[in-house]
Amino acid sequence: MVEDTFLARHLARLRQSRSLTLEDLAERSGVSRATLSRIERGQTSPTAAVLGQLAAVYRLPVAALFADQDLPGPALVRCQDQSVWTDPDTGFVRRGVSPSVSGFRGTVIEGEVPGGKTVAYRTSPLPDLEHHLVVLSGRLTVTLAEGCFEMEPGDCLRFRLNAANSYHAPGPESARYLLCVIG
Numbered sequence: 001m002v003e004d005t006f007l008a009r010h011l012a013r014l015r016q017s018r019s020l021t022l023e024d025l026a027e028r029s030g031v032s033r034a035t036l037s038r039i040e041r042g043q044t045s046p047t048a049a050v051l052g053q054l055a056a057v058y059r060l061p062v063a064a065l066f067a068d069q070d071l072p073g074p075a076l077v078r079c080q081d082q083s084v085w086t087d088p089d090t091g092f093v094r095r096g097v098s099p100s101v102s103g104f105r106g107t108v109i110e111g112e113v114p115g116g117k118t119v120a121y122r123t124s125p126l127p128d129l130e131h132h133l134v135v136l137s138g139r140l141t142v143t144l145a146e147g148c149f150e151m152e153p154g155d156c157l158r159f160r161l162n163a164a165n166s167y168h169a170p171g172p173e174s175a176r177y178l179l180c181v182i183g
Helices: 003-018 022-029 033-040 048-056 063-067
Strands: 084-086 091-096 108-115 119-120 129-137 140-144 147-151 156-161 165-168 173-181
Touching: 003 033, 003 048, 003 063, 022 033, 022 048, 048 063, 084 147, 091 119, 108 119, 108 165, 119 147, 129 140
Parallel strands: none
Antiparallel strands: 084 091, 091 108, 108 173, 119 165, 129 156, 129 173, 140 147, 140 165
């Protein structure tokens, strides 16, 4: 599991390493200074949308916000050691199957959107970020600038992310998927 304290410390280090004040980050991200302060102190967990906004400011894939290790070369990451994070607003669960590390451009994420819920991002953190999404179970509606895609188990959607996007599980059951992000 990704501990909120790790995520809080990591987000604070990212901001400080770029010599940004909380006010600077609030202005650039559109997230209030008070919320950013509570997140960095571990008093609240950020939502997926907030993480997307922060990733855009830092020009990093969202996966890099969860990177807690830098394993050069081949690395085996056991399931029980993979980071898991839950969005406090939507219940969206994100597992870092293959974490973001230096020297590698891609990452693999498993996502699970609860039935009836939507996870939305205002923008892409990096221009032309390559994605390959495969639905494992349930139904998933992916909305991109290019249109709306209704997906079922086994379907794969390949796209470059450049704008706002959302992921919705329309049925009563959750939608589970693997997402390969190459940046």
